[in-house]
Amino acid sequence: MKAVVTSADFNLADNESIEAGESATAVRDVALNCLADGKVLYAGHAVAAVAATRPEIADEALELIRVEYEVLPHVIDVDEAMQPDAPLLYDDMITQGVTPAPTRPSNVAKKTVFGRGDVQFAFASAAHVIERTYRTAAVHQGYIEPHACVASYGADGQSTVWCSSQGQFLVRALTAKILNLPLSDLKVIPAEIGGGFGGKTTVYLEPVALALSRKSGRPVRMVMSREEVFHASGPTSGSSIDVKIAADESGRMTAAEMNLRYQAGAFPGSPAHLGAMTAFACYDVENLALNAYDVVSNRPKVAAYRAPGAPMSAFAVESAIDELARELDMDPLELRILNGVRKGSVTVYGAKVHSDGFIDTLKAIRDSDHYKSDVPDGQARGVAAGFWFNIGGESSAAVHVDETGGATVVSSNPDIGGSRASMAMMAAETLGLPIERVRCTVADTTSIGFSGSTGGSRVTFATGMAVTQAAEKVVEDLKRRAAEIWECDAGHVDWRDGAAHCLDPSKDVKPLKLQSLAAKSAKTGGPIAAEVSINAQGAAPGFGVHICDLEIDRETGRTTITRYTAAQDVGRAIHPSYVEGQLQGGVAQGVGWALNEEYIYNMNGVLENAGFLDYRMPVASDLPMIDTILVETAPNPRHPYGAKGVGEVPIVPPLAAVANAVSAIVGKRMTSLPLSPAVVTAAMEQGD
Amino acid sequence: MSRVRVEAVVNGEPVDFLAGSGQSLLDALRDELHLTGSKEGCGTGDCGACSVIVDGRLVCSCLMLAPEAEGRRIETIEGMAEGSNLHPLQHQFLEHAALQCGFCTPGLLVAAKALLDKNPNPTEEEVRYWLAGNMCRCTGYDKVIRAVLAAAADLRQEGQPA
Known part of the structure; x- marks a missing residue:
């Protein structure tokens, strides 16, 4: 045994936030997520690390560490965490973004509001109002390669970290700040990366390994087991979302209200605000009132996951639009074409839409062989759309x-x-x-x-x-x-x-x-x-529209996707087969989110399915071929070859595309994901 | 730590190495023989990234103990290409862009080879069920399945008399 470290070896004085991809991250929170200080915030939250010459010796050394735990009340569910009597993770958490500031602490880290127009007036005069609450489970990015790194602290103070991450410069910044090192004294060498999907835009091991190396004077290797990946690396938020939309007799949406409650895990930082910003980004709706709540609970700290925040809010909105189409007896694509953003439309967060890419994508799907084909007997078809900003x-x-x-x-x-x-x-x-x-x-x-x-x-x-x-x-x-x-x-x-x-x-x-x-x-x-x-500058947003045909085994409740087509406004595809691959991979992850994937907790707040056997990601026999349509009508004028981001949009539509089809077969609106066999059989037995 | 000497044939070459009694074949391949193509994604036999062929049978090398390799013939991803000549499966994975991050690819290739060794003309459904033990989180499997079917066709073509 060569060294032991705890959070006492970290620099916790600094509470600056640094840019980490799509959002900022507080360095101190990242440090305290690597190793807890005083209060363990979730099952799987590490408290100490040891370095030894063999894994078996390290295991024995860990056994010898005595940790005295006082078991505190916990809260897992996001709605329960918002109740006034919920156990508090932090005694001093006063909700940001509320005026006047609340006088009492709560688990709500932040409220973010977006809006325009007069929502109340629009609802009062609406011909149609659709209103429901939707829920999605926390899901993991599921990269097949677990987190791993090697760190070597040199005798001259110059250190090297080899790691698999989505950003060597981000790993350098977080690791150096957590260990109070000058950035120029740390060299980070990016290894090949075995999948990330957003989950490798932070650090879990690197500061710990380098601290151990500093103490032991030897290079230190750390590898997470799959179980540890599930317990202690970031899934994305589970959510609870109220959505209410108003439409006139023609189907034109006139107003929408939403309350989005997203799990942040044990530290603030859910993508609730991104859920709100993207929710109606596909549609030209005059009056909007969107409230996003970032809520802590006793779960692992969330990390980015492909289009962070957007799939959950799109699930709610695209389900509501499906319901509106049924109420109006209108084709769901025509309803979306009627309401879709066009060149010149303005989003709720103030950005102007520069192309008709969304309308073109809706039309590409409407004119596709898939959409023109009859739905096979016993099956149902769902459609849904999605949006992502893309950044530069x-x-x-x-x-x-x-x-x-x-x-x-x-x-x-x-x-x-x-x-x-x-x-x-x-x-x-x-x-x-x-x-x-x-x-x-x-x-x-x-x-x-x-x-x-x-x-x-x-x-x-x-x-x-x-x-x-x-x-x-x-x-x-x-x-x-x-x-x-x-x-x-x-x-x-x-x-x-x-x-x-x-x-x-x-x-x-x-x-x-x-x-x-x-x-x-x-x-x-x-x-x-x-x-x-x-x-x-000049990254252009992307729009996707998906169609899903599926059938359900009435005895087992198992849903089988029989045909799937994803169309996307891709600017100009630089490497078309890789662009197709992005669409297909996003669809597969979205289908998993819709049908099977979820973090399951027991009464003690312990994750019960921390492995690939019980956390059920799609395998080859779960999916059909995934057809793609690359819509290239709007090359990005700000890029020399017309490129824009393509990787995130495709995970946004599948949740509702699948759920809309399942709802059609079950005969009632399915509002809670995943639509696992048990949920579907219960819904079918219960009827409406 | 007691270690046992193991003699086996790996990719056609006789090898011997010292294995820990509790060491997995995967760890022995990677750490003792430095064949790092096989990957550990889970360590519990669920993801298939560590797939190797042992005496003609597809196994998860994370579930087999290294000392059990004694006297066995083991095929890993490193033995798949003949020099710079890629196996038709490898060639078709490239042609179809059937990989993104590539972490699951060695396991998928080895598993697909085990299938085609037994069944040179599988249906799409047979390929999907055979590869159901090999998780890929990037591709959605579409291009993987197409690549395997194309490689099967290539191999059947090669097998025909000229």
């Missing part, structure tokens, strides 16, 4: 031309789903090289400029923009070199098909290929390379 932000990239005319792209973002291929393609296109001559690598924190994390569907857009700009700088440099060789004006050099072409009619020269310019680099100005660091 800080990215760096370099392009290096080697002396034989090939190129290396250095990316600043871990490749989570094939982004290296897209980076190489954009560089190859700009340089005019065949793709085989361009390779892309992901650099550590000391080898490339800063970048935000791989999250928010930002990498192909933002880092792709940096790659393209770096390649453009290289092209400019190559044109300058050609002009020097030809003794002509640089303005008279054109770059196409991987070669400089002289436009000066007085010169009779052959094009100069990249290969020959690269071979002469020493004589024309030295190495050919460029690095670009940008804060990318």
Whole structure:
């Protein structure tokens, strides 16, 4: 046994928040989530760590640690946590965002309000009002690779961490701040990442491992078991949402009200506000009143999960719209086309919609073979839509031309789903090289400029923009070199098909290929390379529309998806088969969320299904082929190749697409996810 | 810690290594033989990322003890390609973009090979049920299933007399 650490080894004085992908994270909360201080907030919350030369020795050492626990009352359910008599996680938590500030503490960390117009007036005069409460369970991202890292604290104070994360720079910032180290003394080397989906945009192990290394003077490896991943890494919020919509006789939605209550887990930071912002982002509704509540309870701290906050609120809204369509006896797609945002529409958070991408996507689904086909006997069809912002932000990239005319792209973002291929393609296109001559690598924190994390569907857009700009700088440099060789004006050099072409009619020269310019680099100005660091603006949002056909075994309550089509407004697909893969993967996760996945707690507040056997993610035999329609009618004008984020939108529509179809078969509105066999059989037996 | 000497054939090569009595075959492959292609996603036999073929039978190497490998023939992902010639399954996974993060891919390839070794002409449903023990969280399985069916067709083609 070499070392023991607790939260006493952390710097807890600092309570700054740092940007972590789609939201800010409080460093102190991240530290206290790694190792508890005084109060253990959920079953699975770590209190101490030991380092030993073998795992068995570490296990024995852990057994020898005596922890005196006083069992306190706990609260798991989000609605119960909001009750006035609920056990409090923090004695000093006063709800932010409420004026005047409450005088008593509660489990509500924050209330966020979005609204416009006169909701009450609109409801008073509405021809149709649809109102219900919806619930979703907490679900885990379910990446197949558990969290793991190696940390080495050098005798000279210079440290290295090797880890699998969605952002080496974020791991550096969190780890260094938690251990009170200068950022420049910590090098973080990104390993290949075995899935993240948002869940690897924070740290659980790295500060602990580095603290152990600092104490023991040895490199320390930490690996979570799958059980630990479920118990102590972040799922996304379970939710409880009231939604009420008003519509006129034609089906035009005139107003909506929502209260969104999201579990944050043991520390503030649920994506409730994102749920509110995205809820009606697909629709042009004049009067809105949306209240989002960020609520702590005795569960693991939530982490980002693909379009954080949006799938739950879309489940509520898209279910309500389905109900409205039935009440109006109107085609659910036509109802959405009637209400959908168009170019010029303004969202509740003030952003303007710049394209008709949503309407185009609705029409693509309406005109699809799937939608035009009859619903098979005994089955039902559900449709639903979804929205995600997509972000840009800080990215760096370099392009290096080697002396034989090939190129290396250095990316600043871990490749989570094939982004290296897209980076190489954009560089190859700009340089005019065949793709085989361009390779892309992901650099550590000391080898490339800063970048935000791989999250928010930002990498192909933002880092792709940096790659393209770096390649453009290289092209400019190559044109300058050609002009020097030809003794002509640089303005008279054109770059196409991987070669400089002289436009000066007085010169009779052959094009100069990249290969020959690269071979002469020493004589024309030295190495050919460029690095670009940008804060990318102009990320365009994305819209998805899905159709799901399914059947239910009346005896067992098992739902089988028989056919599924996902259409999405993707800007321009840089690598179409990877874009299809993003849509298909998002659908599979959404179907799991709708049908089977959930965190199940016992009366003692202990998670009962912390393994892949009992936390039931979709397997190959659970799904059909997932057809995709890439709608490319609105390339993003702010990106050199028209790209925008595609990865998150596809997890938003499936919850309601599935639930709407299940509701049709069961004959009553299904308002609580997951629609597991037990829930469905109970609903069918009960009738309406 | 008592360790036992184990002799086995891994990817056609005789190997010997020292294994802990409680060490899994997966850990022995990764830590003693440095064959890190097989992955641990769960350690409980649920995810299939550690799939290997032992004496012709598909097993989760996280559920088998390393000393049990004595005298066995083990095939891992590292033995699938012949030099730089990819196995048709590997080729079709690339052609179909049937992977994103790639963590489950070695297990999927090994499991798919075990299927095609037994059944050269599986239906889509047979492929889906055979691979139901191999979780993939990225792809939604669509491209994986298509790649396996395409590789099966390639292998049948190869098997035909010229």
